[in-house]
Amino acid sequence: MKKVLALVLACVMVFALAACGGSGKSSADTVTIGVFEPASGDNGAGGKQETLGVQYANSVQPTVEIGGKTYNVVVKYVDNESSNDKAPSAAAELVNAGCSIVLGSYGSGVSIAGGPTFEAAGIPAVGITCTNPQVTEGNTYYFRICFLDPFQGTVLANYAFNELGVTKAYCLNKLGDDYSGGLVKYFIDAFEGLGGECVHEEFPDGNSDFTSYVANAKAADCGVFFSPVSTEAAQLIIDQVVAQGASFPLLAGDTWDSNVILQAAKGKDVQVTVTTFYPEGADANFDSSIKAWINGDSTNLANNGGDDTVAAVTAMGYDAYFFALAAMQKAGSTEPAKVMAALWDTEINGVTGPIALDKTNGDAIRNTAFVKQADTATGTWIALDPVTVG
Amino acid sequence: MSFLQNSLPYILAGISVGGQYALIAIGYTMVYGILRLINFAHGDVFMAAGMFMVFLSASLPLGVAVPLVLLLTVLLGFLIERAAYKPLRSAPRMSVMISAIGVSYLLQNCALYFTGGLAKVYPQLPWLSDTVTILGAVTKRVTLITPILTLVLVIGLSLFIRYTKVGMAMRAVSKDFETARLMGIKVNSVISTTFIIGSLLAAVGSLLYFTNYASVTPTSGGMPGLKCFVAAVFGGIGSIPGAVIGAFIIGICENIIKGLGWTTFSDAFTFALLIVILLVKPTGLFGEKATDKV
Numbered sequence: 001m002k003k004v005l006a007l008v009l010a011c012v013m014v015f016a017l018a019a020c021g022g023s024g025k026s027s028a029d030t031v032t033i034g035v036f037e038p039a040s041g042d043n044g045a046g047g048k049q050e051t052l053g054v055q056y057a058n059s060v061q062p063t064v065e066i067g068g069k070t071y072n073v074v075v076k077y078v079d080n081e082s083s084n085d086k087a088p089s090a091a092a093e094l095v096n097a098g099c100s101i102v103l104g105s106y107g108s109g110v111s112i113a114g115g116p117t118f119e120a121a122g123i124p125a126v127g128i129t130c131t132n133p134q135v136t137e138g139n140t141y142y143f144r145i146c147f148l149d150p151f152q153g154t155v156l157a158n159y160a161f162n163e164l165g166v167t168k169a170y171c172l173n174k175l176g177d178d179y180s181g182g183l184v185k186y187f188i189d190a191f192e193g194l195g196g197e198c199v200h201e202e203f204p205d206g207n208s209d210f211t212s213y214v215a216n217a218k219a220a221d222c223g224v225f226f227s228p229v230s231t232e233a234a235q236l237i238i239d240q241v242v243a244q245g246a247s248f249p250l251l252a253g254d255t256w257d258s259n260v261i262l263q264a265a266k267g268k269d270v271q272v273t274v275t276t277f278y279p280e281g282a283d284a285n286f287d288s289s290i291k292a293w294i295n296g297d298s299t300n301l302a303n304n305g306g307d308d309t310v311a312a313v314t315a316m317g318y319d320a321y322f323f324a325l326a327a328m329q330k331a332g333s334t335e336p337a338k339v340m341a342a343l344w345d346t347e348i349n350g351v352t353g354p355i356a357l358d359k360t361n362g363d364a365i366r367n368t369a370f371v372k373q374a375d376t377a378t379g380t381w382i383a384l385d386p387v388t389v390g
Numbered sequence: 391m392s393f394l395q396n397s398l399p400y401i402l403a404g405i406s407v408g409g410q411y412a413l414i415a416i417g418y419t420m421v422y423g424i425l426r427l428i429n430f431a432h433g434d435v436f437m438a439a440g441m442f443m444v445f446l447s448a449s450l451p452l453g454v455a456v457p458l459v460l461l462l463t464v465l466l467g468f469l470i471e472r473a474a475y476k477p478l479r480s481a482p483r484m485s486v487m488i489s490a491i492g493v494s495y496l497l498q499n500c501a502l503y504f505t506g507g508l509a510k511v512y513p514q515l516p517w518l519s520d521t522v523t524i525l526g527a528v529t530k531r532v533t534l535i536t537p538i539l540t541l542v543l544v545i546g547l548s549l550f551i552r553y554t555k556v557g558m559a560m561r562a563v564s565k566d567f568e569t570a571r572l573m574g575i576k577v578n579s580v581i582s583t584t585f586i587i588g589s590l591l592a593a594v595g596s597l598l599y600f601t602n603y604a605s606v607t608p609t610s611g612g613m614p615g616l617k618c619f620v621a622a623v624f625g626g627i628g629s630i631p632g633a634v635i636g637a638f639i640i641g642i643c644e645n646i647i648k649g650l651g652w653t654t655f656s657d658a659f660t661f662a663l664l665i666v667i668l669l670v671k672p673t674g675l676f677g678e679k680a681t682d683k684v
């Protein structure tokens with residue numbers, strides 16, 4: 001009897017789940033854009049902000065005219081859980097949904113992990129803020145609209161050496177993380193090239209005790225703490241730097257350009273400087289309308305971290321959506337292969353600047369990085385002079 | 391002097407994190423002593439205590455939130471035992487263990503649902519979160535409070551087990567489950583008490599731990615939980631002093647290794663230690679005396 005009951009209960013659960021999945025498909029004239037972003041895990045906060053940009057763009061322009069026919073744009077979101085293991089199955093889910101083009105992901109590691117799935121399916125993917133060179137290298141189906149780590153690392157190293165005037169830097173990245181590991185490597189190359197000295201350490205996955213790393217940086221008498229890690233670890237690092245009363249400034253890349261960091265640093269005696277893609281205030285129209293959109297919906301507000309600061313990744317997500325539409329219009333088709341062929345020559349003027357891709361790896365041609373510093377009194381970013389290299 | 395000043399931050403951090411591990415490890419070791427069950431959900435109970443604090447402190451004053459967190463965590467531990475372990479009392483031990491793993495993932499995924507997968511910032515506890523300077527090393531006050539509080543709680547617990555009726559019942563049950571039952575001991579209420587004590591200590595541990603490392607994620611319980619389990623095995627699973635000493639050794643060694651510059655290996659060390667201990671002394675440091683279970 002007990003067995004029968006268990007079986008019945010199990011069946012009820014299975015059918016309940018099946019019912020959830022079975023919602024109907026919409027009408028014929030639609031084009032699907034896949035959004036490959038983390039909504040949980042280490043990079044969940046950043047991924048949600050990047051997704052917000054795409055969602056906002058979709059609300060601004062829900063239809064697109066391709067080859068004289070108007071299509072409704074369906075945006076399909078999947079969560080790659082910030083995990084390199086889960087990324088391929090999340091990518092496969094997008095392939096099965098019949099996407100014409102895929103946007104994302106926040107975090108280079110998952111993009112590298114998901115890349116082969118898109119390549120095998122022949123669907124082009126456009127990286128929004130994944131800055132590691134390996135994302136597009138050797139994968140003709142992966143493009144990207146942001147600058148790369150060799151460039152960002154050079155900018156940061158120059159900033160530390162010339163502007164901050166330090167000669168010894170402490171570099172910390174997460175073990176096995178493609179994004180922070182890559183950026184730290186390029187920073188060290190550039191910083192040592194300038195004549196500086198670096199202390200390099202890595203922390204394992206799941207670590208939340210940064211006491212010893214901060215103590216090491218203090219003991220080594222480093223002038224700057226460079227740690228372009230996920231915002232989750234960043235909160236703990238900022239906290240620990242303050243707790244130990246360390247005097248060195250913190251320096252990081254685009255991941256730290258987030259209100260999570262501002263909230264962590266607010267009211268504390270710490271200096272945080274980041275390089276980024278878009279400084280809030282560069283496009284007043286865009287800022288005010290997206291702020292209104294974020295404030296108009298409590299879910300959006302929660303996904304943006306509880307306030308209406310415009311993160312650079314959100315602006316990049318917005319541009320990526322329009323870049324994808326432009327590519328499909330140029331292709332005159334929703335077929336992935338044609339969209340891919342058109343991507344090489346697609347150009348738009350986005351809120352983060354003009355976007356065009358180079359012909360070798362399909363990387364964005366960008367030579368300007370914006371520099372921001374956290375104002376710990378008010379919890380906002382102060383824009384410093386942008387840096388242009390080459 | 392300069393050597394002391396350089397190494398003090400690591401040792402302080404080690405002692406503090408060791409104390410927090412100890413509070414969690416006691417939960418593992420007590421449950422094992424009585425039920426011969428490795429309660430894999432214990433690390434997640436610790437995480438849940440952190441989540442309770444995050445959500446309660448948002449709307450309630452800390453003076454109300456902290457006791458409520460302790461109460462809710464105890465209730466959670468109690469309910470887990472009643473719902474997931476008690477019905478399996480006569481089932482093979484493996485089934486209970488699988489049930490424990492199930493509870494662990496259930497808690498993690500519930501937390502994932504309630505937080506939306508994002509890290510939650512743990513509230514600052516006044517006084518505990520203040521920074522203090524000892525011999526030139528700057529740290530939070532909680533670092534100093536942790537080992538003292540841990541020792542007080544452990545001594546209290548030992549006295550409780552040695553001198554109260556419930557404590558005596560616990561020792562009896564851990565020694566021989568069936569005979570204890572025959573002698574008229576209410577085994578179920580003894581087991582519930584064990585879970586209540588374990589959860590309470592985990593809640594205190596989470597208050598201390600997250601005050602120091604102020605960010606709670608659904609997987610926050612994973613790594614500390616595993617390390618505390620290692621600490622319990624290291625000290626001899628079933629032995630309370632063993633778990634405490636094991637936890638301090640692991641906490642201190644881990645931070646010294648980071649201080650020596652081998653940051654990458656700090657976790658590898660913990661688990662290598664587990665393997666070595668199991669090979670050399672399978673019963674752990676204090677695990678031999680069969681009389682000292684619980």
